[in-house]
Amino acid sequence: MAKKPDTTSIPPDTGEIDTDWSEASLQQSAEGSGIPTAVLPEPYERYAKQVTSQPMGEETRKALSAPRLPAIDESVLDEFLEQHSRDSGEMRAMGLVGRQLSGPYAIPLELNDEGEPVRASERAMESPSELLSDSGAVRTTPVPSSKDWTAESPTPHKPVPEVLEAFRRASALEPAGSDNDLVGREEYFELDEPGEIGMEDSLEINLDEVVPLPFDLSQALQVDRKPTPRPEPIDPIEFPLENDGGALDLVSARATPFVPQPTDPIIDLRDRFAVGDFTGAHAVAEAILAEQPNNTEALRFRESCRDVLTQMYTARLGPLSGIPKLAIPVVELQWLSLDHRTGFLLSCVDGQSTIEEILDVSGMPTLDALRILFTLLQQQVIEIVNR
Amino acid sequence: MDRVIGIDLGTTNSCVAIVDDGTPTVIPNRGGYKTTPSMVAVTEAGKRLVGHIAKRQAITNAENTVSAAKRLIGRKWNSSQVKNSVLTSSYQIVEGPHADVRIKLRDNSYSVPEISAMVLQEMRVIAEDFLSESVSKAVITVPAYFNDNQRQAVRDAGQIAGLDVIRIINEPTAAALAYGFGKNYEKLIAVYDLGGGTFDISILEIGAHGVFKVIATAGDTFLGGEDFDALIIDWLVQSFKEQHDIDLRQDRMALQRLKDAAEKAKCELSSVKETEINLPFIISSGRNEALHLQQTISRQTLETLCEDLVQRTVEICRQTMLDARLDKDEIEDVILVGGMTRMPRVQEAVAGFFQREPCKGVHPDEVVALGAAIQGAALVDDAHEMILLDVTPHSLGIMTFGSVFEELIAQNTTVPTAQTKIFTTSRDNQTAVKILVMQKEGQQADDFELLGEFILTNLRRAPKGQVEIEVTFEINADGIVNVSAKDMETGQGQSIQVTASSGLTKDEISNMIESAKEYMVERRSSEEFEAARQEAETLIAEIERLFPQVEVVVAASDFGREAVNKARRILKDAKSAIESRDLNQVKSQTEALARTHRMFKGVVTKTQ
Numbered sequence: 001m002a003k004k005p006d007t008t009s010i011p012p013d014t015g016e017i018d019t020d021w022s023e024a025s026l027q028q029s030a031e032g033s034g035i036p037t038a039v040l041p042e043p044y045e046r047y048a049k050q051v052t053s054q055p056m057g058e059e060t061r062k063a064l065s066a067p068r069l070p071a072i073d074e075s076v077l078d079e080f081l082e083q084h085s086r087d088s089g090e091m092r093a094m095g096l097v098g099r100q101l102s103g104p105y106a107i108p109l110e111l112n113d114e115g116e117p118v119r120a121s122e123r124a125m126e127s128p129s130e131l132l133s134d135s136g137a138v139r140t141t142p143v144p145s146s147k148d149w150t151a152e153s154p155t156p157h158k159p160v161p162e163v164l165e166a167f168r169r170a171s172a173l174e175p176a177g178s179d180n181d182l183v184g185r186e187e188y189f190e191l192d193e194p195g196e197i198g199m200e201d202s203l204e205i206n207l208d209e210v211v212p213l214p215f216d217l218s219q220a221l222q223v224d225r226k227p228t229p230r231p232e233p234i235d236p237i238e239f240p241l242e243n244d245g246g247a248l249d250l251v252s253a254r255a256t257p258f259v260p261q262p263t264d265p266i267i268d269l270r271d272r273f274a275v276g277d278f279t280g281a282h283a284v285a286e287a288i289l290a291e292q293p294n295n296t297e298a299l300r301f302r303e304s305c306r307d308v309l310t311q312m313y314t315a316r317l318g319p320l321s322g323i324p325k326l327a328i329p330v331v332e333l334q335w336l337s338l339d340h341r342t343g344f345l346l347s348c349v350d351g352q353s354t355i356e357e358i359l360d361v362s363g364m365p366t367l368d369a370l371r372i373l374f375t376l377l378q379q380q381v382i383e384i385v386n387r
Numbered sequence: 388m389d390r391v392i393g394i395d396l397g398t399t400n401s402c403v404a405i406v407d408d409g410t411p412t413v414i415p416n417r418g419g420y421k422t423t424p425s426m427v428a429v430t431e432a433g434k435r436l437v438g439h440i441a442k443r444q445a446i447t448n449a450e451n452t453v454s455a456a457k458r459l460i461g462r463k464w465n466s467s468q469v470k471n472s473v474l475t476s477s478y479q480i481v482e483g484p485h486a487d488v489r490i491k492l493r494d495n496s497y498s499v500p501e502i503s504a505m506v507l508q509e510m511r512v513i514a515e516d517f518l519s520e521s522v523s524k525a526v527i528t529v530p531a532y533f534n535d536n537q538r539q540a541v542r543d544a545g546q547i548a549g550l551d552v553i554r555i556i557n558e559p560t561a562a563a564l565a566y567g568f569g570k571n572y573e574k575l576i577a578v579y580d581l582g583g584g585t586f587d588i589s590i591l592e593i594g595a596h597g598v599f600k601v602i603a604t605a606g607d608t609f610l611g612g613e614d615f616d617a618l619i620i621d622w623l624v625q626s627f628k629e630q631h632d633i634d635l636r637q638d639r640m641a642l643q644r645l646k647d648a649a650e651k652a653k654c655e656l657s658s659v660k661e662t663e664i665n666l667p668f669i670i671s672s673g674r675n676e677a678l679h680l681q682q683t684i685s686r687q688t689l690e691t692l693c694e695d696l697v698q699r700t701v702e703i704c705r706q707t708m709l710d711a712r713l714d715k716d717e718i719e720d721v722i723l724v725g726g727m728t729r730m731p732r733v734q735e736a737v738a739g740f741f742q743r744e745p746c747k748g749v750h751p752d753e754v755v756a757l758g759a760a761i762q763g764a765a766l767v768d769d770a771h772e773m774i775l776l777d778v779t780p781h782s783l784g785i786m787t788f789g790s791v792f793e794e795l796i797a798q799n800t801t802v803p804t805a806q807t808k809i810f811t812t813s814r815d816n817q818t819a820v821k822i823l824v825m826q827k828e829g830q831q832a833d834d835f836e837l838l839g840e841f842i843l844t845n846l847r848r849a850p851k852g853q854v855e856i857e858v859t860f861e862i863n864a865d866g867i868v869n870v871s872a873k874d875m876e877t878g879q880g881q882s883i884q885v886t887a888s889s890g891l892t893k894d895e896i897s898n899m900i901e902s903a904k905e906y907m908v909e910r911r912s913s914e915e916f917e918a919a920r921q922e923a924e925t926l927i928a929e930i931e932r933l934f935p936q937v938e939v940v941v942a943a944s945d946f947g948r949e950a951v952n953k954a955r956r957i958l959k960d961a962k963s964a965i966e967s968r969d970l971n972q973v974k975s976q977t978e979a980l981a982r983t984h985r986m987f988k989g990v991v992t993k994t995q
Contacts, residue, residue, distance in 0.1 A: 321917060340668050344640040361447075363444050363447025366432075
């Protein structure tokens with residue numbers, strides 16, 4: 001079961017990102033030459049911590065509400081990857097955290113002095129194998145050597161496919177439990193004290209509660225990929241742009257009870273009936289019929305449920321010729337917690353009338369009357385004797 | 388000799404009695420009650436309910452529960468009584484194919500005699516269960532004011548119920564019969580009958596040699612115990628509303644409970660000074676909390692509430708005495724009939740009006756049925772011959788020019804009787820007259836019922852008022868009305884016999900009889916199956932209880948194991964037979980079960 005995300009658990013190796021993420025840098029970028037602002041990639045928790053730990057200033061708000069970046073081609077991404085692959089921990093962190101993000105992801109770009117995105121050629125390039133070997137973690141998947149990589153791709157700036165794939169996955173938000181990703185994550189981390197860093201916590205962030213970032217990575221990437229189908233998130237939490245007390249908002253948003261994803265009631269009805277939840281199926285059928293009185297499938301299911309439930313209650317009550325009798329003194333009745341329908345049915349229990357007669361005189365639907373009688377029997381308010 | 392049952396077919400309750408070894412006895416129903424509500428209902432599942440069970444769901448299933456069908460029996464669709472009932476009844480009253488009245492229950496329409504037949508059939512079943520023999524002959528009572536059509540409708544109802552109605556007698560006459568049974572009274576008595584739905588007052592003369600003569604009768608068909616209950620319900624609803632600001636009338640379940648409680652309280656207050664009405668969980672408040680009704684009502688409160696109703700009955704008594712030209716002193720005894728006469732305030736009012744204590748020697752609920760049973764026994768036994776002389780309960784006459792009713796036979800005229808009156812033409816050169824035979828139904832000037840019509844033709848052409856026509860009304864001992872008109876100059880005449888009709892054709896009655904028979908066959912077989920099932924289930928339970936002990940004892944031997952397996956098979960077959968609802972199978976399996984049970988008991992007894 002997913003735990004609630006912990007804003008205090010920070011993935012390792014993100015120090016550099018932290019330094020880059022500041023209001024000053026954002027301000028500087030935003031006040032540049034009108035070039036759309038970009039923020040560096042970072043794990044959600046770091047991002048959230050930033051957002052929640054300090055009041056959002058006007059400039060931040062402006063920056064975050066800036067128009068989205070236009071689509072960028074793959075070469076830009078390559079450059080970005082090259083740039084950040086120098087820092088070994090950074091991509092590893094992405095590999096971990098990206099898995100946990102949902103919704104549009106911020107495009108991770110760095111700007112140069114002119115306000116242009118930093119190109120790969122402006123940076124010293126390290127081979128992906130070097131990059132990955134920095135971590136000291138043992139990879140189980142074969143990593144192509146520098147030579148091999150170069151051979152596969154005529155462009156020296158081409159990122160290693162695995163890294164690209166990791167990034168794609170991060171943005172595509174594959175369902176938890178993807179083998180490759182999991183293995184990769186575990187390999188990339190070296191935990192001195194298990195639990196200290198919060199890896200478990202990171203893994204268990206509730207995907208449904210992740211704050212959407214103000215940029216859509218999927219648009220930015222413009223890569224040909226087929227994202228794994230996933231359920232549509234329900235009610236994503238809005239970024240608290242308008243509220244200075246963003247932290248409070250975030251906390252309260254997390255405390256919001258889980259709202260089950262609305263499903264087609266007919267499917268729900270079928271499922272409940274199939275698993276033998278006849279009471280539930282009956283209730284769903286009634287709800288459907290309240291809105292669509294002529295829904296034949298709901299009508300059919302309701303009748304079937306009634307038949308089954310009637311048989312069940314009848315079997316538990318015994319023969320309909322049985323005579324219900326009060327098992328407690330009348331004066332004690334008032335101490336029970338009963339509704340008026342039950343009260344009415346109890347008034348029909350006179351120690352002479354059979355169950356069948358009580359069903360006849362109650363004027364209630366048979367199923368309701370049987371259910372109430374059964375409940376009364378279970379509560380030992382009545383007992384049933386044979387004629 | 389066939390037994391004859393006496394049935395008091397009441398508006399709200401019915402009662403059946405029989406003369407057993409010379410003693411008139413009321414037959415209790417299965418619940419032990421001596422009266423059975425005259426109510427019929429059809430449940431959502433199409434099941435027919437009659438009697439107490441129908442009454443208990445009367446409010447929760449009001450649209451499909453018929454009460455007081457007696458008010459409609461034998462009446463035409465356009466009669467004022469029917470119009471009144473259409474407005475006040477909770478069930479649907481529709482027009483039948485012969486301008487008669489039909490009642491709609493669920494998807495079917497029933498004629499009023501059919502509904503009354505269901506009640507009569509129930510009374511017959513009660514008698515048959517009690518006597519353990521088939522019953523086919525009956526004497527049924529009707530109010531003294533019933534006209535021929537109404538009496539015929541009751542006969543038809545009896546026929547549909549499979550009864551041979553050997554006599555229809557008036558209720559006050561039946562009460563007087565029971566009152567005078569075994570005594571050689573010769574006196575003038577008043578029968579004050581306040582039932583569940585109607586009030587009747589009759590003055591009778593009990594003559595020597597068992598001659599009973601109704602001198603006068605009157606009443607109110609919408610005044611009875613239910614009106615008293617309604618006042619108590621109003622009082623309770625008002626008190627609850629003041630306490631909780633909730634109107635209990637909005638909830639049918641609550642109202643049904645109130646009705647039952649009100650009737651119970653009313654009955655209790657006849658013997659105690661105050662009583663508590665306790666209805667837990669009567670309704671749920673808006674806050675999802677169940678509320679209880681707890682109220683104490685005193686006899687004094689009830690009497691204050693109902694004083695107007697009591698005074699209405701006294702007023703009708705006063706008018707009847709005036710109509711009969713009798714003085715209160717001339718009344719030698721007052722018989723109280725109907726459950727409501729147990730109420731001390733009613734007894735007090737009656738005693739106050741007649742200036743004598745009412746007779747306590749008869750049971751108000753049972754006296755009419757007992758009288759009918761006595762009459763039935765007398766009819767099949769020559770030794771107990773009695774003469775019952777009845778009166779015409781309504782005025783009879785013809786409608787003349789300008790819609791003026793000309794009375795020929797006055798109300799309360801002893802039958803047989805004949806009256807003649809001369810009429811003239813109302814227009815010049817009038818060659819034909821239309822004779823409209825009418826019966827005056829109530830006190831209202833325009834409250835008439837058309838019994839028949841005919842035309843007298845070939846009259847001499849003459850100025851108006853010159854041609855004289857003699858009109859004669861005759862009522863024979865069987866109550867058949869014959870009307871004739873004769874041109875006094877020529878002697879030429881025309882006549883009509885007013886034949887009583889319930890509004891049903893012979894074919895319709897035949898079909899209804901068949902349906903009623905089928906219903907009875909189904910009901911009887913269902914009861915038989917139920918009895919067989921219970922017997923089988925008792926044996927199954929007993930065998931299953933003994934099984935472990937028997938198994939331990941006999942399982943060691945092959946023979947024993949085989950016996951145990953056989954017993955298992957019998958149990959299984961018996962359960963299957965019960966499930967399949969096959970009566971013959973259940974009966975044969977019950978025999979096998981009984982043998983197994985004997986064997987098991989023997990084994991267990993020997994090992995102990």
